[in-house]
Amino acid sequence: MLIVISNNKGGQGKTFLATLLTLFLASNPDNEDRITCCDLDRSQRNFSDSVSKLKLPIIHNLPDKKEYNRRFWIVDTPPNIREVTDVVRQAIIDADLLVVPVILSKYSVQGVNRVAETRGAKDLRIILNDWNGTLIEKKAEEYLHNEGFDIIGKLSRNRRVSRNIESLDRWDAGLQRAQAQKIISVLAGIFKS
Ligand SMILES: Nc1ncnc2c1ncn2[C@@H]1O[C@H](COP(=O)(O)OP(=O)(O)O)[C@@H](O)[C@H]1O
Numbered sequence: 001m002l003i004v005i006s007n008n009k010g011g012q013g014k015t016f017l018a019t020l021l022t023l024f025l026a027s028n029p030d031n032e033d034r035i036t037c038c039d040l041d042r043s044q045r046n047f048s049d050s051v052s053k054l055k056l057p058i059i060h061n062l063p064d065k066k067e068y069n070r071r072f073w074i075v076d077t078p079p080n081i082r083e084v085t086d087v088v089r090q091a092i093i094d095a096d097l098l099v100v101p102v103i104l105s106k107y108s109v110q111g112v113n114r115v116a117e118t119r120g121a122k123d124l125r126i127i128l129n130d131w132n133g134t135l136i137e138k139k140a141e142e143y144l145h146n147e148g149f150d151i152i153g154k155l156s157r158n159r160r161v162s163r164n165i166e167s168l169d170r171w172d173a174g175l176q177r178a179q180a181q182k183i184i185s186v187l188a189g190i191f192k193s
């Protein structure tokens, strides 16, 4: 299963969600030896960095197509899809599950449209990140909904989770896991649908 996290815009939570998704999948013993992290943001490599302690395989490319169904491939992508390489475009087109985190602002809707254009379809799973429920956010949400996009969840900013994600040191402590529960439940919803 090729799981791709993308948005044309930077700072939307792509790497954050890719990392949480990896933790979520890795927490199921059935998935042991079935997860590979693909970090296509080759200049920043934040994803590789944040999952390095999990000792999972990390690659900086896409697997061969015939391997897609053999494992979970969690693919983090760089911003500026138009300027980046064919491999990112290919990931967006081939994704079995395309997750698009969006922090709603004036230009963020464009970022979503750019991903849909690249894919040639609107079957994206949008996660509204850093959600505060302001009027502007609600209007943008309505717009995305009316455009036919699938909004699968809303996340508010959780600094403690992000700090722990960045270090991963105390992830096993259970308490942090509870703090991340809201995020995890959104991610779990992805796998139910
Ligand atoms: N829901 C959230 N709660 C807390 N921190 C978040 C959340 N989403 C993103 N962040 C933090 O915001 C920053 C930017 O997110 P990041 O995932 O690096 O964005 P992108 O990969 O889209 O450029 C990071 O420090 C990340 O940990």
Ligand SMILES: [Mg+2]
Residues within 6 Å of the ligand: 014, 015, 016, 041, 044, 046, 077
């Ligand atoms: Mg990133």
